Amino acid sequence: MKKLWLLLLVTGLIGCGSGGGDSSAPAPTPVVTSKIVQVTVNGTGQVKLSDGQVCQQSCNLTVNNSNIELTPVAAEASQFDSWQQDCSGTGSCRLDLTTLSTAKVVASFVPRHVSLRLTSQPGGSIDYTAGTQAGSCTNACSITAPYGATVVLQAKASTYSDFTGWQNICSATATSPRCEFVAKEETNIVAIFATQQVELRILVSGPGEVSSAALSTPCRTDCTYKVNAGTQVELKASADAGQRFSGFSEPCVATTPCTVTMDTKRTVTAGFVADEPPADGNFIILTNPTDQKLTNYPLQFARPFVAGEIAQAPQLKLAEQLLPTQADIKQRYPDGSVRHAIISVLIPEIAANSTLRLQLVNQAVSTNQTGLSQAQMLADAFDFDAQIKAVFADNQTQQRSARELLSKGKFSYWVQGPIATTVLIADHSEERTGDFGADAHRSVRPLFYATFWPALNKVQVRFVGEVSNTQALQDQSYDLTLLGGAKAPQVLYQQTELPHLAMTRWTRQFWLGAQVPVVSLNHQLGYLSKTRLLPNFDLKRKVPETTMATQFSNWQKAAKDLYNIGFWQKAMPAAGGRQDLGLYPSWTVRWLYTGDWRMAEIALRQAELSGAWPIHLREGGSGRTFDEARQVSGLGRILSINPGGRPTLWFKSDRLTWPETAAADRIQAVSPLASNSWVPDVAHHPDLASAQYLLSGDYYFLEQSWFSAAYTTMNNNAGAAGSTLGRGPTGSEGALYSGEARAQGWALRSRVHAASISPDNSPERAYLELLTVKALEIWEGLYDVANPAAKYPELRSFARSKIGPKEFPYAAGAPSPLGQWGHSDQKATNFSDGYYDYSKAAGGASPWMAHLVILALGRAEELGYPAGPMKGFVGRMLTGPATTEGFPLELLSAYRQPSIRQPDGLWFTNWLQVQDAYLTTYRAEEIARYATGATIDAEFGYNAIVLATSAYLTDLPGGPEVQKFYSERWGNLVELDRSPKWALKPR
Structure with missing residues (x-):
């Protein structure tokens, strides 16, 4: 329409107004129909017009459009710079040619440059060449390069660094430090450097650690670390509790901290030595053997103390921090x-693989401690329950709940205070509501010993099952399951076909919920010995790590489930030296020396397994009394031989109804009892658990010691009609003259150990101490030993007049003037046994058995019992020869010793006669064997027994000489490090 309008105007066909043309109107503007655009291109590039025309150098372009757009297009190596003349700026240009016929434009192109950003990571720099540019870049810099130019980069590592590669365009060159490329686009190029690593080895000698912010973990032994070369590493030495730092080796100075420049591989040694606290100091060492930090660690243990040291109650002190400590005295x-005392405490923190030294000091506290109430123990927070489930052969299921018994009030407090409460959950009444079994006799009694820790809402439970009731004695067999927790009980233990025979008990202990890791607790044997509740062990003995590792490896392989033997010899009468024979078993002594958690596991579990011996009887009837005054009920307690108890009972599984036992004292099983391969006796009776209770406070171990003492007291024919195998004129005196000498020694040891650990005012302590005093006075009467402080002259008279003639028939009842304990039957002069010259000796005995009696008497004396007079008598078996010139002391540890002479059977009267009564060949062999001092049987060597016994005889004439002789020859042998149970020293 617009073109038509223009055409009409040009041809005059259209006029203005209503009439024809107006001769006065201006002439019309000429219409431009074609235009010329003159384009000049400077540089490398072209100009494109919107009508499609292109100019690369100088062009006159005809365009038919009055409005045209020009676009600069740079060549690959160029970039548009600017317009001149009719166009301006740096972008496209639009020309309005409406009134113009010609336009001139100049498009200028310049060479193109590429921006490059170079980044050099720490540890090096980048040298570069880009076109005519060259230089070096550290950290980060930007450069330009002509487009298409070759760029060469060279990565240069600084000292202690290595070039490891490129990022971005140079990554294809892998780890080559040279990178070459053609610059065509902007990019960021990164050179990667890694600091060189050098080896730092730290050797730690002694208990301590070396740490540093530059090291991943502290070092406690032999550690190797990789650290940045050229750096300075500050090392800090930290000694364990009871230790001190003794210095670094070069390149450090001795002090800490030390700074090491790691310009090359380095080795640094750090030494730690004992802080030299007194060997008998009142402290403990707590070691965390795990790789995890322990916080608020619940620790309960027991400890004896030296008289006068802790006036009110003990408290733990960590460095200068007094820890809240509960002490149950x-x-x-x-x-x-x-x-x-039994001590309960929450240890704030024990770092992984670290050691704490905690001192015990006095704290003045009220003795009136209140434990958790019944309701508090049953609160939801503890989720407390422990259940014993038994399935008998007929699929009858019996299940007993600790929570149910607790709810009924069937418990007593053992430990109570703000930190921990231990309750003994059991029903020892005649109703015995918790007892269960395969029939109406309900022969199995469940017991639960539970310790509540309110700050942690945790409970530890010892499960116990026993067949011990004198009125329901029978064998039982069942599938056992132990469960823990009230809301959702979890299975803690299972065993099928449990052989629960009469007079035995089993136990297992668990935490409810997550188990608490074990720690090593070294009670410090030097201090324990000073209290006299443990013997005076030789502290120079050090149990090797190899021994502990071997023992624990053997333990892990041993069968140690319920009624398994572990390390026990289940048939006690079996001959031979064993780990279990001694004042304490070898495993107990290794634990006492080290406190190592592995040795503790063995010692404690062995004490638990001792329940398999049929020596466990509780009085089941309410009509019997326990004490001499007949004021304390015997119900639920160990058997008593007091007049109100069972004074004539022979406590042996096959002799409970012995004819010479009074009918009222007999125990009748409710069904025939099966033979038990766990055979106890007195002549080989170990200490089952007294040290375990002394240092743990665990009531189960105290009971084991009481059961052991009751058995060794009563395992003889109390009536003793026609023999000497009795225990006093009525059977209730507890005399120990029956049986072999070794049996007498072990029975005395078991009794005084159990008495010494029993709580004050406990009927059991009073009972055992009374029996001990009576037994000692009966011995004094038998051996005609003077004692101005004697309390029971009638017992002394009984022993002198009634027992003496039976024990010493060849001397009209007179004891040995040399202190010899006993003799065998008189033999004819032509008898031969390889020991004695029977032309001079009529008989003899095993002196080492009497040495065990001396050992037990020495132990009783140091525990405060009046055993000194008897020790003085029989101790002459060892001290007398030392005061006799010409008697070789090697013969003191011979297997046999002449005691009565030919032809009259009377006692020898001097030690040279005894020496001369040996066969010459046997005497020479014994002297040669023992004089070398090359070896010792650390488990039951007769020289080891003399070594231990002599430690109790240095107050007697000749005693120091015997002790010196044996300690110089055998007291330092490595065998005593491996098993130091006989390694005793004089006090």
Whole structure:
């Protein structure tokens, strides 16, 4: 339409107004129909017009459009710079040619440059060449390069660094430090450098650690680390509790901290030595053997104390920090100071693989401690329950709940205070509501010993099952399951066909919920020995790590489930030296020396397994009394031989109804009892658990010691009609003259160990101490030993007049003037046994058995019992020869010893006669064997027994000489490090 309008105007066909043309109107503007655009291109590029025309150099372009757009297009190596003349700026240009016929434009192109960003990571720099540019870049810089130019980069590592590669365009060159490329686009190029690593080895000698912010973990032994070369590493030495730092080796100076420049591989040694606290100091060492930090660690243990040291109650002190400590005092000395206590504490923190030294000091606290109430123990927070489930052969299921018994009030407090509460959950009444079994006799009694920790809402439970009731004695067999927790009980233990025979008990202990890791607790044997509740062990003995590792490896392989033997010899009468024979078993002594958690596991589990011996009887009837005054009920307690108990009972599984036992004292099983391969006796009776209770406070171990003492007291024919195998004129005196000498020694040891650990005012302690005093006075009468402080002259007279003639028939009842304990039957002069010259000796005995009696008497004396007079008598078996010139002391540890002479059977009267009564060949062999001092049987060598026994004889004439002779020859042998149970020293 617009073109038509223009055409009409040009041809005059259209006029203005209503009439024809107006002669006065201006002439019309000429219409431009074609235009010329003159384009000049400077540089490398072209100009494109919107009508499609292109100019690369100088062009006159005809265009038919009055409005045209020009676009600069740079060549690959160029970039548009600017317009001149009719166009301006740096972008496209639009020309309006409406009134123009010609336009001139100049498009200028310049060479193109590429921006490059070079980044050099720490540890090096980048040298570069880009076109005519060259230089070096550290950290980050930007450069330009002509487009298409070759760029060469060279990565240069600084000292202690290595070039490891490129990022971005140079990555294809892998780890070559040279990178070459053609610059065509902007990019960021990164050179990667890694700091060189050098080896730092740290050797730690002694208990301590070396740490540093530059090291991943502290070092406690031999550690190798990789650290940045050229750096300075600050090393800090930290000694364990009870230790001190003794210095670094070069290149450090001795002090800490030390700075090491790691310009090359380095080795640094750090030494730690004992802080030299007194060997008998009152402290403990707590070691965390795990790789995890322990916080608020619940620790409960027991400890004896030296008289007068802890006036009110013990408290733990960590460095200068007094820890809140609960102390349940079980024994006090006559002056009121603490003798034995159970200690409960939450240790704030024990770092992984670290050691703490905690001192025990006095704290003045009220003795009236209140434990958790019944309701508090049953609160939801503890989720407390422990259940024993038994399935008998007829699929009858019996299940007993600790929570149910607790709810019924069938418990007593053992430990109570703000930190921990231990309750003994059991029903020992005649109703015995918790008892269960395969029939109406309900022969199995469940017991639950539970410790509540309110700050942690945790409970530890010892499960116990026993067939011990004198009125329901029978064998049982069942499938056992132990469960823990109230809301959702979890299975903690299972065993099928449990052989629960009469007079035996089993136990297992668990935490409810997550188990608490074990730690090593070294009670410090030097201090324990000073209390006299443990013997005076030789602290120079050090149990090797190899021994502990071997023992624990053997333990892991051993069968140690319920009624398995572990390390026990289940048939006690079996001959031979064994780990279990001694004042304490070897495993117990290794634990006492080290406190190592592995040795503790063995010692404690062995004590638990001792329940398999049929020596466990509780009085089941309410009509019997326990004490001599007949004031304390015997119900639920160990058997008593007091007049109100069972004074004539022979406590042996096959002799409970012995004819010479009074009918009222007999125990009749409710069904025939099967033979038990766990055979106890007195002549080989170990200490089952007294040290375990002394240092743990675990009531189960105290009971084991009581059961053991009751058995060794009563395993003889109390009536003794026609023989000497009795225990006093009525059977209730507890005399120990029956059986072999070794049996007498082990029975005395078991009794005084059990008595010494029993709580004050406990009927069991009073009972055992009374029996001990009576037994000692009966011995004094038998051996005609003077004692101005004697309390029972009638018992002394009984032994002298009634027992003496039977024990010493060849001397009209007179004891040996040399202190010899006993003799065998008189033999004819032509008899031969390889030991004695029977033309001079009529008989003899095993002196080492009597040495065990001396050992037990020495132990009783140091525990405060009046055993000194008897020790003085029989101790002459060892001290007398030392005062006799010409008697070789090697013969003291011979297997046999002449005691009565030919032809009259009377006692020898001097030690040279005894020596001369040996066969010459046997005497020479014994002297040669023992004089070398090359070896010792650390488990039951007769020279080892003399070594231990002599430690108790240095107060007698000749005693120091015997002790010196045996300690110089055998006291330092490595065998005593591996098993130091006989390694005793004089006090």
